[in-house]
Every structure is written in C-alpha cells, then in structure tokens.
Amino acid sequence: MDTILYLYKKRGLEKPEIEPVGLKTYLLIRIGLDVGEGQWFGKVPEPRPGREPAGKLEDKPEGTGGFAGTEKRTDGPGISVDAARIGDRHKERGIGQGRSGAKDGLETQAHRARGETWHCGPDGDRHGLWETLCRPWRVVRQKRMERKRRRGELARRRVWEQEEVRWLASRERVLCEIEAMMQRLALEVKELAGDMDSILCVYEDSIRKALTGPQCIQGRAGDRGLQDSDGPLPESGGQTGREKDTRMQEILPALWRKHFPVEEFQGYTQQFWVEQVFSQAAGFPALPPRFVILGTASGLPQVLEAYVRRMRSLRWILLEAEWNEELSVFTEDFYTEYGLAIELQLVEDEAALKRLRLFSRESVSIVDFTGESYMAVSAAPEGSVWLDMRSVEEKRRRILAKGKKIKYFSMKEIWKSAQKRCNCPVLP
Numbered sequence: 064m065d066t067i068l069y070l071y072k073k074r075g076l077e078k079p080e081i082e083p084v085g086l087k088t089y090l091l092i093r094i095g096l097d098v099g100e101g102q103w104f105g106k107v108p109e110p111r112p113g114r115e116p117a118g119k120l121e122d123k124p125e126g127t128g129g130f131a132g133t134e135k136r137t138d139g140p141g142i143s144v145d146a147a148r149i150g151d152r153h154k155e156r157g158i159g160q161g162r163s164g165a166k167d168g169l170e171t172q173a174h175r176a177r178g179e180t181w182h183c184g185p186d187g188d189r190h191g192l193w194e195t196l197c198r199p200w201r202v203v204r205q206k207r208m209e210r211k212r213r214r215g216e217l218a219r220r221r222v223w224e225q226e227e228v229r230w231l232a233s234r235e236r237v238l239c240e241i242e243a244m245m246q247r248l249a250l251e252v253k254e255l256a257g258d259m260d261s262i263l264c265v266y267e268d269s270i271r272k273a274l275t276g277p278q279c280i281q282g283r284a285g286d287r288g289l290q291d292s293d294g295p296l297p298e299s300g301g302q303t304g305r306e307k308d309t310r311m312q313e314i315l316p317a318l319w320r321k322h323f324p325v326e327e328f329q330g331y332t333q334q335f336w337v338e339q340v341f342s343q344a345a346g347f348p349a350l351p352p353r354f355v356i357l358g359t360a361s362g363l364p365q366v367l368e369a370y371v372r373r374m375r376s377l378r379w380i381l382l383e384a385e386w387n388e389e390l391s392v393f394t395e396d397f398y399t400e401y402g403l404a405i406e407l408q409l410v411e412d413e414a415a416l417k418r419l420r421l422f423s424r425e426s427v428s429i430v431d432f433t434g435e436s437y438m439a440v441s442a443a444p445e446g447s448v449w450l451d452m453r454s455v456e457e458k459r460r461r462i463l464a465k466g467k468k469i470k471y472f473s474m475k476e477i478w479k480s481a482q483k484r485c486n487c488p489v490l491p
C-alpha cells in the first residue's frame with residue numbers, strides 16, 4: 064500500500080483542491096471538496112415539477128350512462144322515458160316531498176297557480192312539463208361544461224409535459240458537469256499515484272455519506288443504469304420519457320464509485336499505523352508516563368515493547384472474549400523482561416466498556432482501540448493524552464468539547480496536518 068487519499072470538506076471551493084504530501088514510506092494525497100448530501104460544489108439539480116395530472120382523457124361513449132346520450136327504457140303505458148328518468152332523479156333527491164322539496168325542485172306554488180300539467184310516474188311522483196321541456200338545454204349546458212373541463216385538463220397536462228422535458232434536460236446537464244469534474248479529478252489523482260489499484264480512501268465524516276451513500280444501489284454508475292425503487296435514470300442524449308426521479312443522494316455516490324473504484328481504508332489497528340500514532344504522541348513533551356490501554360490489536364505487544372521506557376505504569380482494560388493464552392504469556396514475559404507489571408481489568412461486554420470511567424488523580428496516556436464513539440470521556444483527568452487508534456471523529460469532538468486540555472492524537476489528525484517531507488516516497 065503506497066497511497067492514501069484523504070478526503071475532507073472545505074467550503075467555498077469552486078473545484079477540488081489537490082495537495083500531494085510525500086511521507087517517505089507512502090504517498091498522502093489530500094483533496095478538499097465542497098460537497099454535501101445531494102450537491103457537488105454547489106451543483107444541484109432543480110426540484111422536479113409537480114405530479115403528473117391525474118386521470119385519463121378518454122371520450123365517454125354515448126349510451127353508457129352519464130349526462131350524454133339516451134337509453135331505451137319501458138316504464139309502463141303513458142309514461143315518457145324522459146319523464147321517468149327525471150322522476151327517478153327527483154325521487155333520489157326528495158324533490159316534491161314536503162315544503163323543503165318544493166324549495167329545491169321545480170314543482171313550486173307558481174307552477175300550481177299557472178295550472179301546468181304534471182305527469183305521474185309509476186310511484187305517484189309528479190313531474191312538471193317545464194322540467195321536461197328544459198331538459199335538452201340542461202344537457203347542452205352539461206356537455207359544454209364537460210368540454211371546458213377537458214380542455215383545462217389537456218392544457219394542464221401539456222404544461223406538465225413541457226416542464227418535465229425541461230427538467231430532464233436540466234438535470235442531465237448538471238449530471239454531465241458533475242461527472243466531468245469527477246473525471247478530471249480522477250485523472251489528476253491517477254497521474255500522482257501511478258494507478259488506482261494502490262489507493263485507499265479515507266473520508267471525513269462530513270463528506271462520507273455524500274460520497275459513499277446508501278449501499279442499496281446496484282449496476283454500473285457510468286452507464287447510469289442504476290436500478291432502485293424509483294426506476295432507472297435517463298440515458299444521456301436527451302431522453303424525454305417520464306422516468307421517475309432517482310434522488311441526488313444516490314446518484315452522486317454512484318458517479319463517485321465509477322471514477323474512484325477504490326476501497327476505504329480500514330487498517331487503523333495494523334502495527335504500522337499504530338506505530339505512527341505512538342511516534343507522533345511520543346514527540347509530545349508532556350506525554351504522561353502512566354498508560355491505560357483500552358482493547359487490543361494484533362501488533363500491540365511489539366509496540367508496547369518499543370515504548371516501554373516511556374511507561375511508569377500500565378493498566379490494560381479489555382473484554383473477557385479478547386483475553387487468551389497468548390496475551391497471558393505476553394504479560395508474564397513483559398514483567399520478567401522489563402520489570403513492569405501490567406494491571407489487567409476484564410469487562411463483560413462492550414456496554415460495560417462504554418460505561419467505564421477512567422478516574423485518576425494524575426494525567427494518563429489512554430491508548431484506545433475500541434472504536435466506541437460515546438465513551439465516558441469526562442472522567443479523564445486534565446492534561447491527559449488520548450491516542451485514538453481507530454480515528455473516531457465523534458469521540459474527538461466530545462473530548463475536545465470537555466475543555467479539560469486533553470491532547471488528542473489519531474491517524475486522521477496526522478493526515479490532516481502532515482507536511483511534505485519528500486518528493487518521491489518509497490515503500491519500506
């Protein structure tokens with residue numbers, strides 16, 4: 064492994080800020096990015112237009128019910144079809160039944176006074192001649208209102224389709240700009256590192272989710288053939304279909320994985336990186352000689368032997384499941400060879416380790432392999448040094464927020480502040 068790609072958030076940038084740093088044994092490339100969830104250097108697709116107008120614009124065939132057309136019907140002798148149909152509607156509405164019915168229907172006191180003729184239906188309902196004569200005009204008015212409604216729906220649909228086409232073109236343009244910037248960045252990184260196979264990425268928490276995103280996306284990001292619950296993305300070339308929108312929070316990580324097909328760095332507890340953090344802390348003049356180790360790692364015994372001269376006392380706290388015969392032999396040999404007894408403390412589970420409070424009258428050097436974000440850091444005395452081997456940023460924020468002047472070390476902090484040491488780093 065010879066290249067670490069350290070990605071951090073830096074606001075106000077218009078393009079990625081690349082800084083190669085040679086560290087003798089490996090190459091560190093710091094890249095400042097102004098990105099967030101769904102946005103890349105301020106480039107964000109505009110919101111999609113409103114939903115597609117509901118309903119279908121289909122003509123109603125005549126004779127199938129509704130207000131248009133006529134239907135054949137036999138309602139007994141002397142009863143006109145129109146009158147029978149009107150009678151059915153009036154019966155449902157309660158027209159002609161009592162005073163309230165006279166107010167709502169056509170049978171009023173004025174009709175009776177004029178002596179107009181009323182036809183009686185099979186159930187004894189009465190229907191005015193005026194109602195029968197006015198029915199064709201009512202049908203015409205209803206047809207006119209329906210045509211007006213249909214014209215309005217058609218106009219709204221056309222407007223929506225035009226907005227949809229414009230939105231798809233705008234989104235495609237933004238995605239092309241983002242992809243072009245990522246492609247240029249990948250070419251510059253490849254030129255510095257030589258190839259992509261030797262690169263491991265380290266993300267700050269502020270941009271991790273924006274660039275890694277959810278893990279549910281499948282398919283090749285480059286072809287934009289992403290399949291998710293919202294459907295496929297439009298292909299480049301101005302496709303104007305009504306593909307459902309894929310959220311930008313999913314598109315951006317997919318494009319990033321296309322141009323940076325590299326793994327994320329996970330080797331914080333390897334011996335080489337543990338030694339890097341120890342050596343950085345050893346240069347701190349006020350490093351307390353009382354050490355407390357939380358958890359364990361594969362190369363830890365070798366590191367302890369290398370720095371045993373800086374230790375006056377050593378307390379080792381780890382889970383019961385982590386304790387084994389190999390560690391038991393190491394503690395005995397460590398005391399025999401260096402004369403420093405290791406105080407062991409075994410806890411049942413991670414919950415007990417999380418509740419652990421490191422009370423001490425004097426400052427201590429805490430070597431933390433747990434990776435737990437919400438430990439009880441408030442119990443650490445003032446002047447202590449915290450070596451966070453897994454570089455948990457939330458833990459760093461909580462430690463520094465206590466205001467106890469606790470010095471914090473981690474690989475992320477080393478990478479963030481590293482200075483250029485050579486032009487051509489070589490593997491050891």
